[in-house]
Amino acid sequence: MSLHGAATWALRGLDPEDAHGWAIKGLKLGLGPAGGRDDPILATSLAGLSLPNPVGLAPGFDKDAEVFAPMLRAGFGFAECGTVTPLPQAGNPRPRLFRLSEDRAVINRMGFNNKGLEAFAGRLARRGPSGVVGANIGANKDSADRIGDYVTGLTRLWGLASYFTINISSPNTPGLRALQTKAALEELLGRLAEAADSLPPAGRAPMFLKVAPDLEAGEVETIAAACAVRGLAGIMVSNTTVSRPPLTSRFAGEAGGLSGAPLTALSTRVLGEFAQAAGGRLALVGVGGIGSGADAYAKIRAGACAVQLYSALVFEGPGLVGRIKRDLAQRLRADGFASVGAAVGAK
Template sequence: MSGLHGLATRALRGLDPEDAHGLAIAGLKAGLGPVGGRDDPVLRGALAGVALPNVVGLAPGFDKDAEVYAPMLRAGFGFVECGTVTPLAQRGNPRPRLFRLTQDRAVINRMGFNNHGLEAFARRLARRDAAGVVGANIGANKDADDRIGDYVTGLKRLWGLASYFTINISSPNTPGLRALQTKAALEELLGRLSEARDAMPAEGRAPMFLKVAPDLQAGEVETITETVVAHGLAGVMVSNTTVSRPELRSAQRDEAGGLSGAPLMALSTRVLAEFAAAAAGRLALVGVGGVASGADAYAKIRAGACAVQLYSALVFEGPGLVTRIKRDLAARLRADGFASAQAAVGAK
C-alpha cells in the first residue's frame, strides 16, 4: 500500500497545489490514507499534560475544516491540529494562493484563513470519539470589527471539543493580524481569553497555546514569553510561516505570502531556542517549521520542543513520511541514550 501512496503523491504533484490538496482530502475521507504501525515507546511524550503516543504532530493548514483528523491519526501522527477556523466562513484570498517551490523543498501560501466557519468545524469535532489528540487552531475573520472577540467566540464554541487550543495571531496573510503580537494588543487578547476560559466549565478545560511568527524583533521573545506566562497559557507554538526570503532557487520565490518548508528550519529552530531560554521551563514549546526528517525533529526537541509539527514536507513526500520520521527519531534517541523523547527536550 505504501507504494500506491507514493504513486499518488507523485501524481498529485503534477496538479495545481490547491487542487492537489483538495483531492488528497477527498481521498482521505474515502478511506484511502495509509495506516501507521505501532509506535515505539521511546517516542511517547506530553503536550502540557496531554499524553501523546508519539511527539510528531500534523500542523494546522492541512485539515482546515476538521474533516480528516481521524485518517491522519491513523496514518501515524501523534496529534493533529485542525484549522485555522474563524467564526464566519470565508473564501480567503484570490487564487492562485498556494505555490510549490520544488527546488527549495518549500511552499509559499497566501490562503487568508479560507474555511467553512466555526459551526461546521464544531459539528465535525463533536462527532469524534475520545481516542487521539486533536487540537483546534482559532483565528479572526478578516473583516471582524472586534478581532479579539472572534478568538473568544472560537474558544467558547469549541470548549470541551478539542484536546488543546492554539491562538493563531501570526499568519502574515490577514492584514494587521500580526500586530496582535505587540505587548499592549497581546495583553488585551490574552486577558480577554483567560477571562473567558476561567468562566467556562472546568470539565472542558484544555491547554491554550499561542502561535507566533518567526519574524520577531529584538526583545519580543522575552515580552511574549512573560505575557503568556502571566495569563496562564500552557505554551507557545514556534513558529508560523516567515515573510522573510532566504536565498531561493524556484521560479515562484517572489510570490507574496508566508514561506514554509526546508528554508524555515534554521530560522524557526533558532527562535524556538530563544523561547526555551526565556521560558526556562515555565512553558511547553512545540517546534514547527521545516521538519522533514528525524534529524529535523530531533533538532527541534534538543532546542527545547516537547513535540514537533509538520505539514509542508507532506506536499513533497506524502503522508507516509511520518512513519519514516518516527523511525529515524526513535533511532537517534536510543543512540544517544535517551529513554524517551521527553528526556531529550532541551538537551543541546
Template structure:
C-alpha cells in the first residue's frame, strides 16, 4: 500500500511530493518493519546496528521523521544537512525526477530550518535508535569551517554520529574543502573541538565525500581523515558527472543520484577500501535499489550502506526487500555475518 502511495505522489511536483510525504509520516501513516534477521546485525564504528541499511541524509533535513523511518525498518537514519542559520536554499524548481533513468537531480542548496530547530527535534533521538546528524555550512558564512564546529558543539550528546558534509555540489565552493590543505584545517579544528567537549557525548565522525575525485585524492583524503581521528568516510554524495541518460531533464544543473550513480560510487568505494586498509569504517551510498546493490557495496568495502533516491521509485517497502535479499545472499555465499563479507569482492 505504501509503495502504491509512493507512485501516486509522482502526480505532484517532486518537492511538493516530498513535503507531503513528511507530513504523512508525522501523522503516523508510515510503514512498519518487522524484526530483523540476526545475520544482518553489525557494528559501524562502535554503533550497534540491527541491520546495515541506513537512510541517507536529504530525506529528513530537519530531523522531523527519524522515528517513523526507524520504525519502517532502517538500521540507522541520518538527518540533515543542517546549517547553523536557517536558509531557503536555491530557487525552485530544484528537484527533478529522471524516471526513465531511475534517477534524481537536485540543486537544493542546503535548505533547512537551522540548527536550533534541528537540535530541539533531535532531543531524545539516541534513545530511539541510531540517528546521525549531517552538518554543513551556510552559503554566505564568513568562516565555513567555524560553521561545522558550531554544528558539532550544538548537537553534541544529541546525535549518535556526525557526518561532515563537504561534498554537496549545490553550495558554491564547498567541494574545495576536499583539497588536502583545506581538509587539514577543517578536520583539525573539528578534532580540537571534539576533544574539548564532554567525553560522555562522544560520537563517531564521518566525512562524506564526492565520487568525482582525481587520481591521488582518495589516498590524500584517507590519510588526512585517519590522522585527525575521524572514524570513517561515507562514499559517496551525488555526482556532477553525466553518464548517458534518457530522461528529458538530464541536462538540469545539480547533483545526480539514483541508479546511474551505482557503478561510479562503488568503484570509488573500492578505492577507499584499498587506501584505508582497515583503518576506517566505510559507508557505501549512491545508487542502491536492491539487495544485490547493497551486497555489492558491502563486498566492495562498506560496513553499512545508505539509500534515498530509490525510494522515489520503489516506495518505502524497498528497505524490507533489500534486507531480505541481502540476508539470503550472505547465507548463499557462506557468510555468517555482514562483517564477514566486507571487502571480499
C-alpha cells in the first residue's frame, strides 16, 4: 500500500467531516501527491479555458480556496472552490456528512458552511499562475436578497477566478432550488449579466450554472434556453440528488443530498437531456458519480466537455485521478478518437 493509500485508509476510520478537515490540513502542509505529466490526448478546452486534462475537482472539497494548488499538482485538470457565500456561515448542525461505504456514496447536509467571501477572495488573489481555478458562489441562508448575494460574489471575485459557477441547486439551503424556476432564473441571470457588463472587461470569465438532477418535465429546456439567451458559457450537470435509489447503508435514511455511485446513471441521463436541449450552444460539465475512467468517458460521450468528481476520493484516495486519466486515454484511442473534444457527444 502506498503512503497516500495508507493515509486514505486511516482517514476512513474517522468521522467523515473530521477526516476531511485532516485531509485539508495535510494538503496545506505539502503532504499531497504529485501527479505525473498528462497524456497529450487528454488536453482539451472548456469554454475557451485550456485544460491539461478534462478531470476536475468538484466544489465542496475546497470550500474556502485553501488547497486548490496541491489538488492541481495531484493531477486534476482544473479545480473548483466553494461554495462561498458573502458572509461566513456555520452551516447546519453536525453530524451533517455521512459515508455510505456499502453504496460507495455520500449524503451531506452541510448547508454552505464557509469562512466567507473576503477570506476566499484573499486566497484567490494570491494564487498566481496556478492553472484553472473556478469559484462556486452561493447565497447566505438568511439573506433578504439571495440574487443580490450572487451579484456580490461575482463582483468581489471578478478578475480572481478562471470561471464562475452559480450554485442554485444545493438541496441544503431551504428554498434555493426555487431559483431554477423560469421567472426566478431569468431575474437571476439578468442581474448577473448587468453586473458583468458594468465590471472591467479584463476580468471577464466564463460563467456556468449548476443545476440539480431532480428536475421536472420541461425544466431542462427552460434552463438551457435561459442560459443561452443570457450568454452563459455552460451548465454543470449536476448537483446532489434528494431522490433515494435503493441503498444498503445504515445511513440511507439521512436527510441531505446524495452523491457518489448511486447518482451516476441519473446525472448522466440528465446530462444527455441538457446536451440535446443546448444543441451545442453551451459547454457542459458532467458531475455526479464518477469513480472510474468508464464513468468519465460515458459523461464525455453523453455531451460533457469535461467532468468533475469528489465523492469517489473518499473511498479511493487521490490516486484515483491518475487511474481515471490513464483509462480515459486508453478508451479514447481504442475508439479512434484523437482528442477528448472529438468524443464529446459521440454516443
